[in-house]
Amino acid sequence: MTTATAPGKIILLGEHAVVYGRAAIAVPVWQVTATATVVSTSPGSGCHVILPNLREEFALRSAGDDQPIAHVARLALAQMGAPADPDWRITLESDIPMAGGLGSGAALSTALVRALFAHGGRALAPAQVSALVYESERHYHGTPSGIDNTVIAWGMPIWFVRGAAPEPFAPGAPLSLLIADSGIAAPTRETVSDVRRGWEAEPARYEAIFNEIGALTRAARGAIEAGDAAALGPLFDANQAALEALGVSSAPLERMIAAARAAGALGAKLSGGGRGGNVIALVHPEHAAPVAHALTAAGAVRVIETVVR
Numbered sequence: 001m002t003t004a005t006a007p008g009k010i011i012l013l014g015e016h017a018v019v020y021g022r023a024a025i026a027v028p029v030w031q032v033t034a035t036a037t038v039v040s041t042s043p044g045s046g047c048h049v050i051l052p053n054l055r056e057e058f059a060l061r062s063a064g065d066d067q068p069i070a071h072v073a074r075l076a077l078a079q080m081g082a083p084a085d086p087d088w089r090i091t092l093e094s095d096i097p098m099a100g101g102l103g104s105g106a107a108l109s110t111a112l113v114r115a116l117f118a119h120g121g122r123a124l125a126p127a128q129v130s131a132l133v134y135e136s137e138r139h140y141h142g143t144p145s146g147i148d149n150t151v152i153a154w155g156m157p158i159w160f161v162r163g164a165a166p167e168p169f170a171p172g173a174p175l176s177l178l179i180a181d182s183g184i185a186a187p188t189r190e191t192v193s194d195v196r197r198g199w200e201a202e203p204a205r206y207e208a209i210f211n212e213i214g215a216l217t218r219a220a221r222g223a224i225e226a227g228d229a230a231a232l233g234p235l236f237d238a239n240q241a242a243l244e245a246l247g248v249s250s251a252p253l254e255r256m257i258a259a260a261r262a263a264g265a266l267g268a269k270l271s272g273g274g275r276g277g278n279v280i281a282l283v284h285p286e287h288a289a290p291v292a293h294a295l296t297a298a299g300a301v302r303v304i305e306t307v308v309r
């Protein structure tokens, strides 16, 4: 039996601008994980995939390529040089909320790719895992920047610029973050295409905002590497203002952000595509409980506390 896991993720700064070549910073969220287990079964039984959370089960040989897991499994098996339908039973489990901006799909795919390679006795570097998972993300989500698959494959804070080698880096001191889910579904694809329309209509204004976000992200890397949460908080707030100017914020997110700041957060912003999805708040550990309470009172359906190390 072979088991592999992958964490959730969250973007700290730089979403949207990252699609236009500016840097973004993302961190793994190890409080939630996806796990893949592979077991060899009797000869001739073929490859079966079981998704207990979704109460779904399918035979790889009869699954269409529009089944995301089947698609990734085929890509991985082909790259490994393994048979297309090995006698393996694959179980995929996850406690990462689905479609909640925490990279649930990329994490499941990452755990799957790792477990398949390990079961086949093959080693795989994070960059190779990331490239395989990106292929499947691209298949389903159009043209993602690649930040999700990258941070999940590395399992470390990542400095990410599209088209460049990702730079994993370590915080100078642990950072306490609250991740609050608005419960509002807002497909990233839609906010990304709205920003694209805005950029096409007013390129100079949008480029200026992207440049500002790029500068904030660069300053944030310095603050994180120095372990300086007090310097990082205002950078979150300024990034939120820039995201509002891009038109990807919303009243429910801004209510949660205001509540977090009023309850003592050092800074707060939306994270990911925006409109719905998550808000993140940077806190002193002793303020985590009151800020989490304020976020819930302001409408959050779930608050996850994580420490970035």
Ligand code: MEV
Pocket: 011, 014, 015, 016, 017, 018, 019, 143, 144, 145, 146, 147, 148, 188, 192, 272, 273
């Ligand atoms: C979504 O998690 C982050 C965006 O920057 C899109 C992307 O990077 O592909 C909005």
